[in-house]
Amino acid sequence: MDKQRGTPKQIAKRYEDKVESRNQRTPYRRALFWLSLFAVLGSAAAIYYAGERAPGEFFNTGPLSRHHSSLENDCASCHQAEPLEAGRFMQVVNDRFRHGAPSIARIDHACQACHTQHAFHEPNVVENRSCSACHTEHQGPGPMPAVTNVDCASCHNDAAIMQASAQRGKQVPPSHFRLNPKVVNLTNPQQNVLQLARPADGYTATFASFSEGHPPFQLQRENVREADVLRFNHQLHMGGRGIPPTRAGGKLDCNYCHKPEPTGRYMQRVTFEANCQECHSLQFDVKNPDFQIPHGDAQLVRTFLRTLPAQYGELARRKRGITDESRVNAFTAQQITGLLTQFSTADQLERTVFFTKDPYSTAAQQDSPTRAKYAGCAYCHEVKQTSVGSFPMPQITAPVVIDRWLARGHFNHAKHATVDCRTCHAAESSSLTSDVLMPTKESCVSCHSPAGVAANASECMTCHTYHAPDPRPAGAATAAAGSFKQMLLSPAR
Ligand code: HEC
Ligand code: HEC
Ligand code: HEC
Ligand code: HEC
Ligand code: HEC
Ligand code: HEC
Ligand code: HEC
Ligand code: HEC
Ligand code: HEC
Ligand code: HEC
Known part of the structure; x- marks a missing residue:
């Protein structure tokens, strides 16, 4: 038997003494009791004091952002006072137990009182986020902290949420997206x-x-x-083989055709006049290379071709400096005869201009830069025929x-x-x-x-x-009541 532990009776007695000493009121125990009581009551008093009388700064977690600095003296624009009348206490406790802290939902509604048109961004969102999840206030006098990947990933990286959204999306009319x-x-x-x-x-x-x-x-x-x-072939034009230098000198480069918009964000559209005409000048009469078909409306082009004598007359007066009318007529007659050696009939000329893909590909004496100038409409466009009577009407499919x-x-x-x-x-x-x-x-x-x-x-x-202007009638978002947790759990309205 172990000497130190003694007999079973002695051991039992020792334990009894220990238990008894617990119930003895020593001065030390008394002090501990009063200290605890004071701590509990003191905290309650502090809470009461802070809630009722403390200056706003007492609880202020940090200065408001630059954007809301004008609200420095108007805390109530975001924080509603929450009077806690007697009898409502248990009600409030119950509500918080069930729905979580209500303050964020209140604050969210306050945000929306000033910021309308901040719809949550997709119609199939199943769980909305509080404004303060992304825009945090009281972080110092600078701008509010930027929205981060994490804020977006709280939905976009949550498989359950995104799958539920995919399902919900199938019920939403496509026009809502x-x-x-x-x-x-x-x-x-x-x-x-x-x-x-x-x-x-x-x-x-x-x-x-x-x-x-x-x-x-x-x-x-x-x-x-x-x-x-x-039709446009980047490789051919950028390759340089057979492509002449531009008038400004130098090789054809991207920025010859693609010029930034004034804001610099996106590129302007390519146009025939600015980007193609220099090389594809729509010539058709080899004997008069400076005589060009107008670009654009097929009807106008057709009118132009059907009034060629008058057009040659213009050419004589404007570009050849011929003023004498009889010489103008002689010039015109000569050109028409010359044209008939290239095209057997006026009809064939018209067909060539509109429908032939590469009208001059057989002209052996022309190098490719020269030939490129003698392009018909079908060189670049899809030209369809819609027969009207005996002659096919050209219909140019407009580029988009x-x-x-x-x-x-x-x-x-x-x-x-x-x-x-x-x-x-x-x-x-x-x-x-x-x-x-x-x-x-x-x-x-x-x-x-x-x-x-x-x-x-x-x-x-x-x-x-993130935000899109609210497709719902103004005010609908503000009217939505409910706690923060409800807002998270219930489907977006
Ligand atoms: C632009 C709206 C806005 C204004 C104005 C504003 N607050 Fe806040 N305040 C908030 C938001 C949002 C929170 C964050 C709540 C959270 O994230 O828990 C918050 C949190 C607080 C908190 C922390 C309590 C808690 O629930 O976490 C205190 C205290 C506070 N604000 C005091 C003030 C005081 C004092 C003023 C006036 C000087 C003020 N606020 C002005 C939006 C505002
Ligand atoms: C009393 C009206 C009012 C309330 C309430 C209010 N704001 Fe503002 N908020 C403003 C004004 C005014 C500006 C514009 C300040 C500026 O242009 O710099 C602003 C600016 C902002 C900006 C920055 C805009 C920008 O250009 O970057 C954000 C984000 C914002 N508020 C979010 C909130 C959130 C979140 C809440 C709720 C916690 C809230 N606001 C509550 C009036 C309010
Ligand atoms: C998931 C994050 C997220 C939530 C939640 C969110 N925002 Fe934003 N907010 C953004 C982002 C990102 C921007 C930057 C501009 C944009 O995307 O439209 C922004 C911009 C703003 C702006 C300034 C730009 C402008 O003119 O539209 C205001 C004001 C604003 N939000 C208010 C709110 C309010 C009010 C709520 C709550 C109803 C809210 N935000 C909820 C992410 C969020
Ligand atoms: C460097 C630019 C860039 C960044 C950063 C970026 N995206 Fe995108 N995102 C794009 C572009 C460009 C598209 C294609 C747009 C289109 O097809 O019209 C796209 C498409 C998407 C799409 C449509 C996806 C689909 O299935 O086609 C979603 C959703 C998306 N982004 C969300 C996000 C989220 C969330 C983040 C942050 C985690 C993010 N993006 C970061 C440029 C970016
Ligand atoms: C509350 C959940 C939620 C949050 C937070 C969220 N998204 Fe989304 N987002 C969605 C859902 C759901 C879709 C799918 C829409 C669809 O199916 O057409 C989507 C689609 C998108 C798309 C592609 C559709 C389009 O038309 O552009 C982009 C881009 C996008 N989100 C960007 C963002 C960014 C940036 C943020 C953070 C600022 C963000 N999202 C935060 C739920 C969310
Ligand atoms: C002689 C004029 C010309 C030059 C030079 C040119 N492009 Fe283009 N580009 C066009 C035309 C015409 C279109 C529209 C037809 C098309 O989509 O192919 C176009 C379309 C584009 C598009 C958008 C259309 C798409 O299909 O994606 C891009 C991007 C583009 N070009 C980039 C370039 C780059 C990069 C260069 C320089 C390496 C360049 N281009 C040089 C005429 C030109
Ligand atoms: C060679 C590197 C490089 C590549 C490739 C690149 N970016 Fe960027 N991008 C940058 C840099 C650097 C910035 C920041 C510029 C600044 O600080 O203002 C930037 C800024 C941006 C911005 C912000 C513009 C703004 O308005 O502030 C967008 C949007 C963007 N990039 C989209 C894209 C997309 C989409 C692609 C792919 C198609 C892309 N970038 C490819 C380097 C690149
Ligand atoms: C960092 C990548 C990047 C670089 C560098 C870049 N682009 Fe783009 N480009 C894009 C993107 C992304 C788009 C799509 C923009 C859109 O329309 O949504 C685009 C669109 C275009 C388009 C179609 C029209 C438009 O603006 O949407 C053209 C044309 C184009 N780029 C030409 C060029 C030329 C020329 C250069 C050189 C000066 C160039 N890009 C440099 C990324 C780039
Ligand atoms: C710097 C002069 C130059 C410019 C500017 C130019 N081209 Fe060309 N293009 C040529 C030359 C030269 C050829 C003939 C190449 C050959 O036949 O080998 C050609 C050939 C073509 C072809 C026929 C090649 C093929 O794909 O079979 C088409 C179509 C064309 N260009 C369209 C255009 C369009 C559209 C523009 C304006 C956006 C344009 N070109 C601007 C010089 C140019
Ligand atoms: C070298 C290539 C080329 C040839 C040849 C050409 N076009 Fe075009 N055409 C274009 C380009 C590029 C555009 C788109 C840009 C623009 O509208 O300037 C265009 C646009 C058009 C449009 C649409 C204009 C608009 O406002 O939507 C019509 C119509 C048209 N061309 C008719 C013709 C006719 C008719 C011919 C023959 C006489 C012809 N084109 C020859 C390159 C060509």
Whole structure:
């Protein structure tokens, strides 16, 4: 038996003593009791004091942002006073237990009292976010902190949310999905925007950042081809073989045809007059190379060709300096005869101008730059025949030059002015108009990734917007009541 532990009786006695000593009121125990009581009551009093009497700064977590600095003395514009009358206490506790803290929802409604037109961005969103999830106040007197990838990824990288949105999207009428008017000016009828059909599941791929997981652009994913029927071969024109130097001197380069808009963001449209005419001047009479068909409306061209004697008369007076009318007539007759050695009839001339793809390809004495000047309409255009009586009426399919290709994202050429066009557009290897020369997502990632030169411009915000003007009647969003948690859990209204 162990000496130190003693007999079982002795052990039992020792434990009894210990238990008894617990119930003894020593001065130390008394002090501890009063201290605890004081701490509890003191805290309650502090809460009461702070809630009722403390100056605003007491609780202020930090100065308001620059944007809201004018509200420094008007805390109530965002924070509603919340009087806690007797009897409502349990009600409030219950409500918070069930629905979570209500203050954010209140603040959100306050935000929307001043900021209308901030609809949550897609009609199939199943879980909205609080304004303060993305725009945090009280972070210091500068601008509010920028919205980050994480704010967007809270939905875009949540498979459950995005799948639910994909399902919900199938119930929403397609017309409710629109391009964001902040990204594309849809009210400009002059602007041709490439609008691809929304995929069956919508744009609900799951990913966290641009460099990782962001889907390839839809037009490459779906291998879109351009529908424009205007013939243009970048490879041939950029290759230089047989292409003469431009009038300004130098080789034909991208910026001869593609000039930035005044803002520098996007490129202006290519036009015949500014970008083709210098080399393709629509000559047709080899004997009078400066005599040109007007470009454009087929009817006008036809009228021009049917009044050739009068047109030659004009040429004589304007360009040949012939004033004597009988000499003008002689000149005209001579040219018409000359023309008939090139085209057997006026009818054939007209057909050649409108319908022959390369009218002068057989003229051996012409080198390719010269021949290119003698282009008929069908050299560049799709020309259809709509027979009217005996003569086929030419119908030119008007080119549709697209102005906005990636309409769900922003782009700015000016910010990439130091980058060679060819880095992004594989134009030099394209021989068909139907080739789409838009850059791939990978080509952007080479710079727009944490390791790239544009590491600081790799957030979703760099290329996208979030809000769209509210498609619902004004005020509908503000009227929506409910707590923050309700707002998160209930489907968007
Ligand atoms: C533009 C709206 C706005 C104004 C004006 C404003 N606040 Fe806030 N305040 C907020 C938001 C948003 C929060 C963040 C709530 C959160 O994220 O938990 C917040 C949080 C707080 C908090 C922290 C309490 C909590 O619930 O987390 C205090 C305290 C506070 N504000 C005090 C003030 C005072 C004092 C003023 C007046 C000087 C003021 N606020 C003005 C928007 C505002
Ligand atoms: C009393 C009206 C009022 C309330 C309430 C209010 N704001 Fe503002 N807010 C403004 C005004 C005015 C500006 C514009 C200031 C400026 O142009 O710099 C602004 C600017 C902003 C901006 C920056 C705009 C920009 O150009 O970058 C954001 C973001 C913003 N508010 C979000 C909020 C959020 C979130 C809330 C709620 C927590 C809120 N606001 C509450 C009046 C208000
Ligand atoms: C509340 C959830 C939610 C948040 C937060 C969210 N998104 Fe979305 N977003 C969606 C859903 C759902 C779709 C799918 C729309 C569809 O199917 O057409 C979508 C689609 C998009 C699209 C493609 C559709 C289009 O028309 O442009 C872009 C771009 C986009 N979001 C950008 C952003 C950015 C940038 C942020 C962060 C500022 C963000 N989203 C935050 C839910 C969200
Ligand atoms: C002689 C004029 C001319 C030159 C020079 C030229 N282009 Fe084009 N480009 C056009 C025409 C015409 C179109 C519209 C027809 C088409 O889509 O192919 C076009 C369209 C484009 C498009 C958008 C259409 C698409 O299919 O994606 C891009 C991008 C483009 N060019 C880039 C370039 C680059 C880069 C260069 C220089 C390497 C260049 N172009 C040189 C005339 C020119
Ligand atoms: C710097 C002079 C120059 C400019 C500017 C120019 N071209 Fe050409 N283009 C040529 C030459 C030269 C040829 C003939 C090449 C050959 O036959 O080998 C040609 C050939 C063509 C062809 C026929 C080649 C083929 O694909 O079979 C078309 C179509 C054409 N150009 C369209 C255009 C259009 C449209 C523009 C304006 C957007 C334009 N070109 C601007 C010089 C030019
Ligand atoms: C060298 C190529 C080329 C030839 C040849 C050519 N065009 Fe065009 N045409 C273009 C280009 C490029 C455009 C689009 C840009 C523009 O409107 O200037 C165009 C546009 C047009 C349009 C549409 C204008 C509009 O406002 O929508 C018509 C109509 C037209 N051409 C008729 C003709 C006729 C008729 C001929 C023959 C006499 C002809 N073209 C010869 C290159 C050519
Ligand atoms: C960093 C990549 C990049 C570089 C460099 C670049 N582009 Fe682009 N370009 C784009 C993107 C992205 C678009 C699609 C913009 C849109 O329409 O949504 C585009 C569109 C275009 C278009 C179609 C019209 C338009 O503005 O949308 C033309 C033409 C074009 N680029 C020509 C050029 C030329 C010429 C250069 C060189 C001076 C050049 N690009 C340099 C990325 C680039
Ligand atoms: C060679 C590197 C490079 C490539 C490739 C590149 N970018 Fe950029 N991009 C930059 C840099 C650097 C900036 C920041 C410019 C600044 O600081 O103002 C930028 C800025 C931007 C901006 C912000 C423009 C603004 O208005 O502030 C957008 C949008 C953008 N890039 C989109 C794209 C897209 C889309 C692609 C692919 C088609 C692309 N970039 C490819 C280097 C690149
Ligand atoms: C460097 C520019 C850039 C950045 C950064 C970027 N995107 Fe995009 N995003 C684009 C472009 C360009 C498209 C294609 C637009 C189109 O097809 O009209 C696109 C397409 C999308 C789409 C449609 C996807 C689909 O299925 O076609 C969604 C959703 C989207 N982006 C969300 C985001 C989110 C969320 C982030 C941040 C995590 C982000 N993007 C970052 C440029 C960018
Ligand atoms: C998922 C993140 C997110 C949420 C949630 C969000 N915003 Fe924004 N907000 C943005 C982004 C990103 C911008 C930048 C411009 C844009 O995308 O339209 C912005 C811009 C703004 C701007 C200034 C730009 C302008 O003129 O439109 C205001 C004001 C604003 N938001 C208010 C609100 C209000 C009010 C709410 C709540 C109803 C809210 N935001 C909810 C991301 C968000």
